Amino acid sequence: MSTFEERLDWGVGQYDLKKEVRTFITKQCKRENLVDLSAITKPQLERYIEQAVVAAYLDITNEAEQVVLDRGEMKLELVERAMIDVTKFLRLTALKLK
Numbered sequence: 001m002s003t004f005e006e007r008l009d010w011g012v013g014q015y016d017l018k019k020e021v022r023t024f025i026t027k028q029c030k031r032e033n034l035v036d037l038s039a040i041t042k043p044q045l046e047r048y049i050e051q052a053v054v055a056a057y058l059d060i061t062n063e064a065e066q067v068v069l070d071r072g073e074m075k076l077e078l079v080e081r082a083m084i085d086v087t088k089f090l091r092l093t094a095l096k097l098k
Helices: 004-031 042-063 071-097
Strands: none
Touching: 004 042, 004 071, 042 071
């Protein structure tokens, strides 16, 4: 059975992982100049990225209760799922402009 300190360390690691993924996706969007290309503001995009990362995290934790993912696998899965959501959001935003 895990101790309080072990659970606390695990929780801090998960929080940092979500923050790390959010920062990675935000930098990728800036690198691709997506804020200027889309009709949304930078704060709107950042809020959506945060929501997409949290949603992806919840999906992964609910799906993989039996499967144990290490930190690297979890990060890759989070980035992939959140980036798919952000891409869909940007596509829908672009379609509304036309």
